[in-house]
Amino acid sequence: MTFDTLTLILLGGVVLGALYALMATGLALVWTTLGIFNFAHGTFIALGAYIAWQVASPEALGGGLLVGALVSVVGMFFIGMAVYYLLIKPFERSADIVVKSVITTLAGATILENLISIAWGPRNKQLSAVLTGDLQFFGLVMSRNEAAAVIVSLVILAALGIFLQRAPLGRAMRAVAQNREAAQLMGIDVVRLYAVAFGLSAALAAIAGVLIGSIRFMNPLMGSDPLMKALIVVIFGGIARFTGPIYAAFIVGLLEAFMTYAVGLYWSPTVLFAIMIVVLVVKPEGLFGKHRKSV
Amino acid sequence: MRYSPSFARSSGLIPTLVALAALALLPLVFDGNYLRHLLVLAFIFAIVASSWDLSLGYGGLFNFSHVALFAVGIYAYGLVAKTLGLSPWLGLVVAGGAAGLVAALITLPIMRLSGIYIILVTIAASQVLYQIVISQSQITGGTSGMVSLPGLELFGYRMSRDGKIGYYYLALAMLVASTILLYRITRSRWGRAIVAMRDHKYYAISRGMSETRTRLFTLTVSAAISGVAGGLYGSYMRVASPDNFGLGLLGLLLSMLLLGGAGTIWGPILAAFFVTIVSEALAEYGAWRNIIMSLLLIVILIFYPGGLWALLQTAREAFDVVRTQAIATLRRRSGKAAREALTGGQERIISTRHGRVAVADGGGNGPALLFIHGNSSAKEAFAEQFKAFRDRYRVISFDLPGHGVSDNADPEQDYSVEAFADVAEDVLQALGVTNPLVFGWSLGGYIAIELAARGYPIRALSVSGTPPLRVVPEDVGKAYDATSHFALASRRFLSPSEVRDFATSTTGPRDRATKHLHRAVMRTDGRARAYTLGKLQIVDWPRQMRFLRAAAVPFAILNGSKDPFLNHQYFRELKLTQWTGEPADVVGAGHAPFLTMPAAFNARLAAFLEAVEKGNSMSQTTDRPTIPE
Numbered sequence: 001m002t003f004d005t006l007t008l009i010l011l012g013g014v015v016l017g018a019l020y021a022l023m024a025t026g027l028a029l030v031w032t033t034l035g036i037f038n039f040a041h042g043t044f045i046a047l048g049a050y051i052a053w054q055v056a057s058p059e060a061l062g063g064g065l066l067v068g069a070l071v072s073v074v075g076m077f078f079i080g081m082a083v084y085y086l087l088i089k090p091f092e093r094s095a096d097i098v099v100k101s102v103i104t105t106l107a108g109a110t111i112l113e114n115l116i117s118i119a120w121g122p123r124n125k126q127l128s129a130v131l132t133g134d135l136q137f138f139g140l141v142m143s144r145n146e147a148a149a150v151i152v153s154l155v156i157l158a159a160l161g162i163f164l165q166r167a168p169l170g171r172a173m174r175a176v177a178q179n180r181e182a183a184q185l186m187g188i189d190v191v192r193l194y195a196v197a198f199g200l201s202a203a204l205a206a207i208a209g210v211l212i213g214s215i216r217f218m219n220p221l222m223g224s225d226p227l228m229k230a231l232i233v234v235i236f237g238g239i240a241r242f243t244g245p246i247y248a249a250f251i252v253g254l255l256e257a258f259m260t261y262a263v264g265l266y267w268s269p270t271v272l273f274a275i276m277i278v279v280l281v282v283k284p285e286g287l288f289g290k291h292r293k294s295v
Numbered sequence: 296m297r298y299s300p301s302f303a304r305s306s307g308l309i310p311t312l313v314a315l316a317a318l319a320l321l322p323l324v325f326d327g328n329y330l331r332h333l334l335v336l337a338f339i340f341a342i343v344a345s346s347w348d349l350s351l352g353y354g355g356l357f358n359f360s361h362v363a364l365f366a367v368g369i370y371a372y373g374l375v376a377k378t379l380g381l382s383p384w385l386g387l388v389v390a391g392g393a394a395g396l397v398a399a400l401i402t403l404p405i406m407r408l409s410g411i412y413i414i415l416v417t418i419a420a421s422q423v424l425y426q427i428v429i430s431q432s433q434i435t436g437g438t439s440g441m442v443s444l445p446g447l448e449l450f451g452y453r454m455s456r457d458g459k460i461g462y463y464y465l466a467l468a469m470l471v472a473s474t475i476l477l478y479r480i481t482r483s484r485w486g487r488a489i490v491a492m493r494d495h496k497y498y499a500i501s502r503g504m505s506e507t508r509t510r511l512f513t514l515t516v517s518a519a520i521s522g523v524a525g526g527l528y529g530s531y532m533r534v535a536s537p538d539n540f541g542l543g544l545l546g547l548l549l550s551m552l553l554l555g556g557a558g559t560i561w562g563p564i565l566a567a568f569f570v571t572i573v574s575e576a577l578a579e580y581g582a583w584r585n586i587i588m589s590l591l592l593i594v595i596l597i598f599y600p601g602g603l604w605a606l607l608q609t610a611r612e613a614f615d616v617v618r619t620q621a622i623a624t625l626r627r628r629s630g631k632a633a634r635e636a637l638t639g640g641q642e643r644i645i646s647t648r649h650g651r652v653a654v655a656d657g658g659g660n661g662p663a664l665l666f667i668h669g670n671s672s673a674k675e676a677f678a679e680q681f682k683a684f685r686d687r688y689r690v691i692s693f694d695l696p697g698h699g700v701s702d703n704a705d706p707e708q709d710y711s712v713e714a715f716a717d718v719a720e721d722v723l724q725a726l727g728v729t730n731p732l733v734f735g736w737s738l739g740g741y742i743a744i745e746l747a748a749r750g751y752p753i754r755a756l757s758v759s760g761t762p763p764l765r766v767v768p769e770d771v772g773k774a775y776d777a778t779s780h781f782a783l784a785s786r787r788f789l790s791p792s793e794v795r796d797f798a799t800s801t802t803g804p805r806d807r808a809t810k811h812l813h814r815a816v817m818r819t820d821g822r823a824r825a826y827t828l829g830k831l832q833i834v835d836w837p838r839q840m841r842f843l844r845a846a847a848v849p850f851a852i853l854n855g856s857k858d859p860f861l862n863h864q865y866f867r868e869l870k871l872t873q874w875t876g877e878p879a880d881v882v883g884a885g886h887a888p889f890l891t892m893p894a895a896f897n898a899r900l901a902a903f904l905e906a907v908e909k910g911n912s913m914s915q916t917t918d919r920p921t922i923p924e
Binding site: 099100113231235266269274281 | 357359403404408410411412414415416418420422423426430542543545546549553583585586588589590592593596597600
């Protein structure tokens, strides 16, 4: 393995890790607060990308990438809230909400996926790059676009971290995640908070979608593979801490990059999933988890 | 022990046989190849969905690799039948074995996990299987899958010939076989362990069940069934596609399971037909089909969470209410003379606070003697007493609401011990009777005690088959014998054999004297059973007990000594103040001594009534004399 290959793998892993971190954090946000797993998260990624494309692309409205991304993030926030009220809220008091939310979010994903396919067609599209050209530092070469993706991801995650640590709404969210009944007794409107958590998660998915759409191609099914990766990441990192999935995302990103090199494109997902199963068996609370949050 | 009759004695037998006969005869009547194709798919999906129900519904294990194991079955069939070129029938067997084996491997990591973690691991396991299939393209055909798999043949007859009729009957037979197997499992020791693990894991473990073994059994067996179905699917479609590992098929089958109602086995089978046919009916709408199907699923889950199975139950309840009311109306018109001949009294309809009830009035100027019948019976139960006591008393009896030829009533308002006591008051008032002597049988005994305890003036009180209760439900367990058909008393629906069991336990085997009471069980509004016994807890039992202890009204208990429902020791321990002219139990009689041994019973009742007349009913606290068995 030459130095160039190594850096290539490392940088590729970092970019993947940044994207996975965004997606996994969104997924973990819903999981920690609501205790359910949102299978529509992958479709949120696709829908966010397509909304941004609709606003930004010169073939459509031509508003530019920044406006497109903004519209997409705000739009997805409200779509996420709507999805919560339509698909999760009705089963809030149901004993088998975990399995029911699996089926309703799967159904919701099917609906959105097919709507995307009806509205925009099944063919691949691409968002324009955030930045063009290459970046050189310490002898490493990286496209500016990918560097921008990494930086945007990290900034967004840092902002989210501060929001959860400091902002009243963010603290309320953590409170509900820790003890729903106690939080409710303190006067927190749990239902509204759940909706906000879902909206935030969808907004994060939209950002991830925009970044993926500008680095790779987009199609109605673009979210299903990232969803599976985000699932691995969340399990790797555990959800006990906000930062768990972020560390895990970079580990998984790097692992995947190395593995693709070492065992080939086809085998690397198998190995990843196998590692995930091992982690779940040995340490169900995740590599960075302290205690287990069981639902 | 929980009452759970065999399938042949349950009310599901007849509908199942009818549906099975209809499906078996369908290809002979209809020749449509497309319908047959749909039904073959529905049969296969029904096997997969109902076997999934064993782990997800009964076991509460969110095993989301079930559909991937179905796909493993498809591929295993393909490998055996095509790649290795062995017998396709062997392929079916290997498909089941392979799916079971993989399921056992998946069980290892989820042995100690619970809830959502099981979902995650099993989904990840499905992905691993998918990735393995994709990556081994030289064996499995990669993303394009395996095509033109060999079909099944039986003695040289290709199953796909004659409009796939062979596959139709094979799939139907396999559905029947898998359903029988699943049904037997759910009723076996294993089935009880699976449910116990779901309902109360730690209690089940403390009673000696092994969580590991139960999980391994549940997942392996359900996967093996699903795997065989996969093999059948592969032989029928002749394609093994990696799409079968995807979320699409998972969603379709999960929707069958949830639409049908998890934990029922029958629900998913029903829903498999529904979903397959609706989904195919929408086939021409392309992408809109998936949207409509998903919307339908969400709407049903929100507004009808019990699924199709619950819908079926609702329909059955509605039908049963109409059926029982129709019987009542019909009998009121046509059988009046026969009923009057039985009692010798006059039948009339009286409006009460709780609907219209039928009353038999023996007439005459003697003191009124009111008989109140028990659960799922009728006023004609007292035919022998009408004859025996008509000379000295004005014998009166009435059909409770929802019983006999009275109307069905509103279950919330009208089916409870207290409402029935209201009815008794209204009947007595309408007949212009004051200060009656009251005899109540079984449930009617509670009504009689309730009537007296609330202060309605009566001269004497006698009950049969009615243990006075202090605390409900605790005393119910002490006073009644749980091994009898007591459990049927509160059941809403009784199958024909349960009707026979219940009527036999309460009144005796069907003969000339009891046949009208066997018929009365059939007529009784099931809601009257379910609601009245369901509401036993709200009766003011302490007031009844205070009334009995105060001994202000002469009181006698006239049980049959062989009453199958009663724990006779309980009566002895109550130490109630009562008439003790002689051992009051009717020796050798069952739950209805007045019906099966009328002479002995009437003598006892007459003795009690005579003591009341003479004012020396000898009320005193005493141990109940014991009857030598």
